[in-house]
Amino acid sequence: MPLPKFEYLSPKSLEEALQLLADRGEGTHLLAGGTDLLVKMAHGHLKPRAVIALKQIDALGGIRFDPGKGLFIGATALLDEVASHPDVKAHFPSVAYAAQQTANVQIRNMGTLAGNLCNAAPSADNAPVLTAMGAEAVIAGPKGERRVALDRFFKGPGQTVIEPGEILTAVHVPVIPSGFGTSYQHVSPRGKVDIAAVCVGAMVGMDGATCKEARIVLGAVAPVPMRAEKTEALVRGKALTPEILEKAGRQASEEARPISDMRAGAEYRKRMTAVLTGRALKQAAEAAAN
Amino acid sequence: MRTDSRFIGRPSHRQDARAIVTGRAEFIDDLKLRGMLYARVLRSPFAHARVVAVDTEKAEAVPGVKAVLTHKNVPDWKAGTPFHIRVLDSKVRFVGDGVALAAAESERAAEEALEAVHVEYEPLEAVFDVDEALAGDAPQLYEAFPGNVVPGGFPLYGPDCLTGIRLGDVEQGFREADAVGEGTYKYETVANPLPLEPPGVIAHWEGPDRLTIWAATQSASWHRFVMLPSLGFPDIRAIATQCGGSFGSKNYSLMPCFYAAALARAAGRPVKMCFSKEEQFGAYTLRPGSRFKGRIGIRKDGTVTAVSGSWLFDTGACSDIPQAQVAVGCGELQLMLRCANWDLTGTIVLTNRPPSGVVRGFGGQELESALLPALFEALEKAAIDPVDFFRKNYVKPGDAYLWRNGKPYVDRGVDYSEALERGAETFGWHRKWKGWLVPTRVDGQTRIGVGVSVHGNADVGEDVSEAHVRLTPDGRAVVHACVSESGSGQRSSLCRMAPEGRQLPLDRVGVSPPDTLVNPFEFGLVGSRGTWAVGGAVISAAEKARAALLARAAPLLGAGEEELDTTDGRVYVRGRSDRGLSWSRVMGIVRTCSGSARYEEDFTVPNFLALFVEVEVDTGTGKAAVREVLAATDVGRIIDPQALEGQLRGCFGAAGLDTALFEETVLDRTTGRILNGNMIDYKWRTFRDLPGFRNVILETPMPTHRFGAVGVGEISTSPGPSAVLMAVSNALGVRMTGYPLTPQRILEAL
Numbered sequence A: 001m002p003l004p005k006f007e008y009l010s011p012k013s014l015e016e017a018l019q020l021l022a023d024r025g026e027g028t029h030l031l032a033g034g035t036d037l038l039v040k041m042a043h044g045h046l047k048p049r050a051v052i053a054l055k056q057i058d059a060l061g062g063i064r065f066d067p068g069k070g071l072f073i074g075a076t077a078l079l080d081e082v083a084s085h086p087d088v089k090a091h092f093p094s095v096a097y098a099a100q101q102t103a104n105v106q107i108r109n110m111g112t113l114a115g116n117l118c119n120a121a122p123s124a125d126n127a128p129v130l131t132a133m134g135a136e137a138v139i140a141g142p143k144g145e146r147r148v149a150l151d152r153f154f155k156g157p158g159q160t161v162i163e164p165g166e167i168l169t170a171v172h173v174p175v176i177p178s179g180f181g182t183s184y185q186h187v188s189p190r191g192k193v194d195i196a197a198v199c200v201g202a203m204v205g206m207d208g209a210t211c212k213e214a215r216i217v218l219g220a221v222a223p224v225p226m227r228a229e230k231t232e233a234l235v236r237g238k239a240l241t242p243e244i245l246e247k248a249g250r251q252a253s254e255e256a257r258p259i260s261d262m263r264a265g266a267e268y269r270k271r272m273t274a275v276l277t278g279r280a281l282k283q284a285a286e287a288a289a290n
Numbered sequence B: 001m002r003t004d005s006r007f008i009g010r011p012s013h014r015q016d017a018r019a020i021v022t023g024r025a026e027f028i029d030d031l032k033l034r035g036m037l038y039a040r041v042l043r044s045p046f047a048h049a050r051v052v053a054v055d056t057e058k059a060e061a062v063p064g065v066k067a068v069l070t071h072k073n074v075p076d077w078k079a080g081t082p083f084h085i086r087v088l089d090s091k092v093r094f095v096g097d098g099v100a101l102a103a104a105e106s107e108r109a110a111e112e113a114l115e116a117v118h119v120e121y122e123p124l125e126a127v128f129d130v131d132e133a134l135a136g137d138a139p140q141l142y143e144a145f146p147g148n149v150v151p152g153g154f155p156l157y158g159p160d161c162l163t164g165i166r167l168g169d170v171e172q173g174f175r176e177a178d179a180v181g182e183g184t185y186k187y188e189t190v191a192n193p194l195p196l197e198p199p200g201v202i203a204h205w206e207g208p209d210r211l212t213i214w215a216a217t218q219s220a221s222w223h224r225f226v227m228l229p230s231l232g233f234p235d236i237r238a239i240a241t242q243c244g245g246s247f248g249s250k251n252y253s254l255m256p257c258f259y260a261a262a263l264a265r266a267a268g269r270p271v272k273m274c275f276s277k278e279e280q281f282g283a284y285t286l287r288p289g290s291r292f293k294g295r296i297g298i299r300k301d302g303t304v305t306a307v308s309g310s311w312l313f314d315t316g317a318c319s320d321i322p323q324a325q326v327a328v329g330c331g332e333l334q335l336m337l338r339c340a341n342w343d344l345t346g347t348i349v350l351t352n353r354p355p356s357g358v359v360r361g362f363g364g365q366e367l368e369s370a371l372l373p374a375l376f377e378a379l380e381k382a383a384i385d386p387v388d389f390f391r392k393n394y395v396k397p398g399d400a401y402l403w404r405n406g407k408p409y410v411d412r413g414v415d416y417s418e419a420l421e422r423g424a425e426t427f428g429w430h431r432k433w434k435g436w437l438v439p440t441r442v443d444g445q446t447r448i449g450v451g452v453s454v455h456g457n458a459d460v461g462e463d464v465s466e467a468h469v470r471l472t473p474d475g476r477a478v479v480h481a482c483v484s485e486s487g488s489g490q491r492s493s494l495c496r497m498a499p500e501g502r503q504l505p506l507d508r509v510g511v512s513p514p515d516t517l518v519n520p521f522e523f524g525l526v527g528s529r530g531t532w533a534v535g536g537a538v539i540s541a542a543e544k545a546r547a548a549l550l551a552r553a554a555p556l557l558g559a560g561e562e563e564l565d566t567t568d569g570r571v572y573v574r575g576r577s578d579r580g581l582s583w584s585r586v587m588g589i590v591r592t593c594s595g596s597a598r599y600e601e602d603f604t605v606p607n608f609l610a611l612f613v614e615v616e617v618d619t620g621t622g623k624a625a626v627r628e629v630l631a632a633t634d635v636g637r638i639i640d641p642q643a644l645e646g647q648l649r650g651c652f653g654a655a656g657l658d659t660a661l662f663e664e665t666v667l668d669r670t671t672g673r674i675l676n677g678n679m680i681d682y683k684w685r686t687f688r689d690l691p692g693f694r695n696v697i698l699e700t701p702m703p704t705h706r707f708g709a710v711g712v713g714e715i716s717t718s719p720g721p722s723a724v725l726m727a728v729s730n731a732l733g734v735r736m737t738g739y740p741l742t743p744q745r746i747l748e749a750l
C-alpha cells in the first residue's frame, strides 16, 4: 500500500522543531526511526497531515554517560546504539540487554529507544527496566523543559504525558547506587523475535542477603507498564529465599491484569508474571552482590 | 570413478545468483505487458454463506475499471479433483473465498471498484473440525460431496490408486503383538508453506482459444497440462518467471490463473493477478490437516505386526489433489514401517477453512506426523530404542511395497542402515538417549531431550521428463528442458549434469527458458525428482548429442567414434590431444549436433533422511526450543554441495520441522477467521532462533543415472515434527500427543 500524502519536515534544531510543531498543529506527528509510525501509516491507521523528522537535530542524538549524573539517551539514539554502547553495557547492563532483545537487527538499526517509550505499547521491551530504575523522560515544550519519571509517563496504550507541541528530548537514567542490581526478563511463547507476552524489569538494593529496596515493573499485563507495589512491599526487608521469591511471584501475578490475545492467554500471562518476577528478583540480587 | 567430472560435487555459483542478489532477476511482479490491467478480489467475510445478491453497477462506473465479474458472469470453468472448484460460486465456503473480481488500470482502481460492489449474504452454519464435518447433521459444503467426504483415488495414478493400505490380517497381527500404541493424534497446525513471494500470474488471450500464462511457478507444465482439461480450450502456453520460493504451493496457482484468465477474457487485455501477503495467508494453499485414530502393534524385537486405523485428511474448503497426497502418504509410510498386516483407510474431509493444497511433504509428512505418536507409545511400552527400530524397519533392497498407483515394487536401491548409524554416532545418540520419557539432562528448570525420526520417498523417480540437448559450433551447449527456478538451484544443477563431465565450462552451458511452447514435456520439480528424473533425461540427451558430434568427427579425424573424446569445444583422439578439431571445424557454422531423451517413471529406488534433534524445555515458561539438528542421508552422489546443504537446512521453516513448535495457522473456531495472518503474528524461525545444524551425507552409488544420485530436497522436513515431539516428550518425561508443542500445552502436561 502506498503511503497517503503528507507534508515532510526535517528541522535542524530543537527550537525549529518546536516552532514547526506549534505552527502545523493538529495532525502533526514526530518521526524518529519510523518503525511504529510508518507501519501505522502504511496500514492506513494513521493519516498525518505533517510529519516532523527528528534525525537532523544533532542535539537529540547520541548517548552520554556522566559518573555523577548518570546516563542520557538522546531521542534519536538507535536501539542498536543503546545495546552496543560500552558505557551502557558496563554501567547499565539491563538497559543494554533490553534494547538488544527488542525486535530484530533491521528494526534496531532504525528504531529508537525514545520511540519505543513514546509509542507506549504495553509490551514495550525498554519500558519495564528503565521504569524500575527510576529513569525519567526529559520533555521540551513551548514553556521550557520538564522531567517526568517513567512510572508517571505512560497513560494508556499509545498514550503518554507528552502534550501536543512537546518533544521528548532524552531519557535520563540515574546512576545505579552501589549495592543495587537490575534485571530484565521477558517471554514470548513462540520464537525469539516477537513482541513480549510478559516482561518484567526489577531493581533491588541488597544488604547481604536482605533486600532493603525493590522496584518491580510488569509489562504487557496491564494497559501500561505497571509497578507491582504490593510485591515490592512483600520482599522489602526480607532475605530473597526461594520461598520468598515464589511468594513474590504469586503476589505479582495477582497484581497483574492481563488480557487474552493472539500472543498468549490471560492465564499464561499470569503464570509467566510469577515465573519472570521470581527470576528478575533473583538475577537483580545476584547483580547487586557483584 | 570421481575423475569423470570437473563440476559434479564441487561448489560453484548458481547461474542466477548474481541476478537475484543485485535485484536484476525478473519476478512476476516485475513483469509488465502492454495494455496490462491489474486484478483484485472481493472476499467473503463469512466462513459459509450463500451469495443472495450482488450488485456491481457502481463498481463498473469507477474510472479505469475494465471488467467486474461475479458468479453470474464468470466462465463456467471447473477444476479440482473431481471437478468442483469454480472461478466464483453462488456459495462461499471459507473466510476469504472469492465473491467478485475486478480488473482495472491500477490496483487502486480495482480495489475502489470492489469497495463499491454490494453483496448480500445469507450466512450458513460452518464446520471447522473433521469429526464434526463427518457427523450426520453437519452443514454440507457441496451437494456433490454428501457427508463432506471427497471420493478417493487420483485419476492420474490409475484405477488402483492407493486410498489406504489393506494387506494381510490385522486381527492376527495384533494377537502377535507384545505392545500396542493406540489413540487419536492430530497434526492440524495447517501451517502455511509461505514462500517469500506470494503467488502471481499474468493471463493474456492471444486468440479466442489461445491463452498465455506467465506464472511464478515450480512446474510450468501443470498450467499447460493440468489446467487444460478444465478450461475446455485447446491451447495454453505457460511461461515460468523466476519464482520466489514455492515449497510445493506454486506448482500451479489455480485461483490466480482462474481469476486472471476470466478477467483477461472479459476485458480483452492482459491481466496481472498478484496475491497480497494477506491473501497468501488466508486464501491460498495451507498444509492439509491430519488426524489418525488407530492402533499399531509391535513385537519386542521391533517387528511391526499390525497397523490399523482411520486417517482423516482435512482438505479445507475444496479438494485440489488430496487423493494424490493420500496415495503418496500411504506409500511413504510403508517405506519406514515394514509390516505384513494393514488396515488403514484414508478419508478426505471438507471443512470451512481456507483450502489446503500441495505442500512439500505431500501426504507423507501429514500421515507420519499424526501416526508416529502411536508408534512411539508402542516403542515406549516395549522399551525399544527408536534408532534400532528404524534401522530394522526402513525399507531395504529386495523389500516390496505398494506405491501410489497401487502396484507393488521391489526396492533395488541401497541399504540406508549405515547412513542412520553414522548419523546416530555423529549426533551422539547412544550417549544422549537415556530411554523413553527420560531426559538427557536436567539443569534447574531446563530439561534436555533427544528425538529421531526418518522419512523416505520413492517419488525420486516419478513421472515423465523429456529433454533435448543441442551442441553449437562455437563450443556451447543448450539444454532444452521445461524447468523453472523456484529456489532449489535445479536449473544450475542440470547444467553440471548436461555436459556429462568434462566437455564444457559451466558458463558455456545454458538452459532454455521455462516455456511450454518451446520445450519438450517436463512434469515439473516435484517430489525430489529433479536429480534423477529430470537429470536422467538431460544426461541421456547430452550423451546422444555428444554421440552425434563424435560420429561426425570420426571420419574427419580418421579414428573410430569410440576412440574420441571432447573437452572445451574440441574433439580429439583420446590420449592424443594434438590430434583434434574444434567443434566449429567438425560441425561447420550452419549445423548443431543434438540429442533427445525421455525419462520414464521408476518407483524402485527410495531415498532416505533421518533427523536427530535435541531440544531444551524451560519448565518455568513452558517454552521448548531446538538446540541442535543433525540430518543423515545417502544421496548416491553429491551434484552440488551448496544446493544440497540448502535443501537439508530447509527442514526449518515453510511448514516443516517447526510446525511441531510454533508454525501454525491459528483459526478462530467460531468465525473461521485466521487470527495470525500477517508476518509478525505468524511465527517463523528467524536467524536468532537458528540451532546448531550438522549433516552426515553418504555417497553410495545408486542404480539411477550415470552419476548414481538421488534427490532428497522434499523430504528434509518430513521427519521433523515427529522427531521434535519425541524429543520434547523425553525432555519432560511425559508422552506428548499433539502439535504444536506450545508453552500452554507443555505447562499443562507438567
Ligand SMILES: Cc1cc2nc3c(=O)[nH]c(=O)nc-3n(C[C@H](O)[C@H](O)[C@H](O)COP(=O)(O)OP(=O)(O)OC[C@H]3O[C@@H](n4cnc5c(N)ncnc54)[C@H](O)[C@@H]3O)c2cc1C
Pocket (backbone or CB within 6 Å): A029, A030, A031, A032, A033, A034, A035, A036, A037, A038, A039, A054, A075, A079, A101, A102, A103, A104, A107, A110, A111, A112, A113, A114, A115, A116, A117, A118, A119, A123, A124, A125, A126, A162, A166, A167, A168, A169, A193, A194, A195, A196, B680
Ligand atoms: C517487525 C517489528 C518488530 C518489532 N518488535 C518489537 C519488539 O520486540 N519489542 C518492542 O518493544 N517493540 C517492537 N517493535 C516496535 C518498534 O520497533 C519500537 O517501538 C521502536 O523502538 C520505535 O522507535 P522508532 O524510532 O521507530 O519510533 P517511531 O515509529 O518514529 O515513533 C513511534 C511513536 O513515538 C512518537 N515519537 C517518536 N519520537 C518522539 C519524541 N522524541 N518525542 C515525542 N514523540 C515521539 C512518534 O510520533 C510515534 O507516535 C517492532 C516493530 C516492528 C515493525
